[in-house]
Amino acid sequence: MQTNPAKTPLDRSQDAKALQELKLRAIAVRRFLLNLGFEKGIRLHYGAMLSIVEILVLLYDRWLRLDPQKPEWEERDRFVLSKGHAAPALYAALAFAGFFGIGEFASFRTLGSRLQGHPDRNKTPGVDCSTGSLGQGFPVACGMALSSKIDQGNCRVYACLSDGECNEGSIWEAALIASNLGLDRLIAIVDWNKKSSYGSMKNRNDVEPLLEKWEAFNWATYECDGHDYLSLSAALSRAESTKGKPSVLLCHTVKGKGIPWAEGTDTRSNFQLEKKHYEEALAALDGSEKEIRHESA
């Protein structure tokens, strides 16, 4: 239950236990996603899913005002996964937060399932907006933030988009609208992994300098490490206290984080995991888990 989360930055020493739990949760989510794809023998956007695991875990375990028992609670914060192809990561975050059971994944992407290939708000408890067509979730989030501004309520709206998605013109059209309307209840979270579906964006579909672009659109910008809870929570906290304009977190991330082969290769986002890469990734996660448990021992 997070109907009244503190929304304060995490502190390395005071929040040591919470930090450890969050880190272990990220490992559990990554392991779960690897197993999901490998056991079903399907292609998944591992690249896009694994770069936002810490972002999702922090939001759903600690930050968002929500009640998994009442997914439609009107005063909840809203989260829009504008980069909808990372849906399985969102589903995992929702399941771990208690919106539905892990058993739900048995039907994933099959007829009658509540878990579609991309998020469907009419089917999945906890999903606030159906997405999948890049460049659309973010403007919908702008509309949600406008609603919150009209109501003068507590609802904040968080939209996760990717740097590749910033190729879409609709992102910048909406970015202008959000700053013109002064939507300070809106926080965009950019998964800045420097790769789009086809590989590196450099010298191809480059969006750099990205931070300066958002600044030029009159947004408050906060650069952070998207895999580090201390950095992420500090940036979120600063964004929440920004008045009069929307905020964007530019999160440095690694595409495919947790699969050593994908991290080090200019691979595509969407692929079927080979056995050797899967086993290598699980071993790396096991190693990370040991380290985390050892750190706090």
Add this chain to the structure above:
Amino acid sequence: MKAPSEELTAAYGAALVELGKHNDRVIVLDADIADSCRTEEFRKAFPERSFDLGVAEQSLPTVGAGLALCGKIPFCNTFAVFAATRGLDMIRQSVCYNRANVKIVAHAAGQSMGYTGPSHHTLEDIAALRALPYMTILSPCDGVEVRAMLPVMAGLDGPVYLRLTRATVPTIHAGDYRFKVGQTERLADGQDLTLFATGDLVHMAMAARDALGREGIAARVVDVPCLKPLADEEIIKHGEDTGAAITIEDHSIFGGLGSIVSETYAAALCKPVVRIGIPDIFTESDEYQKLRAKAGISVEAITGAARQLLAKIRRRTTMT
């Protein structure tokens, strides 16, 4: 006595203010043409519920969807050509697939922007939007129908596309007219053929009926204010006791009212349908009336089509 006339957009602007008085969830979104869309009165009355997004037509449906998903009832205003075709992807993905309670008000539809030319004429909006699940498509024929539609639109929990033409039209409906989603309205009776018309062309259908009457042809006139949802039965109940149908619309002959009626006639009535509308062309600049006439949308075109159609039926009957 000449019937009073009313500009459809002006009727909309006034009805929107009335709606705003009774429903504080109604929000108005504009895209830099509030003057053309007659939403300025609403802005004056409810500045805290009126927002101009600027020249940003693809954001109208998406920002509208966000408002709707948080309980508001957004009325998104721009010219039909931008609302429906620029916004089509957003209407599909973010409005209809989300089942968001967004009202798209499409102004100056068809060729009614006249002189501004083909870039501003909307020939394909009904065709495109008809195929979207959950979408309701409305096309009023006079100011009375506009006023009757607005509260119904607001009360309907789902996407609605309101197609307005920039036209001043004679008032057809009585003041106590009640609009219901999915219903058609028989305006005048006749046994020889049925004229199905929508929007500002309903009064043209009435004029054609008068002209046909003088030639001894009895035409029935049906106003189709709701193009979707529209059950086959609604078409059949008007078409079963007349020999043929003519459809009249300021829209492409592909996918609009003509197609809707033809589908039912082919499947359930096996009777001929002639579609009067814009042929497979890009239009050009001129006065609305002249553009319609060039496209073959006129009283003369309707009466000519009726004569040919009835002659063909008579020949067929004689041969059998």
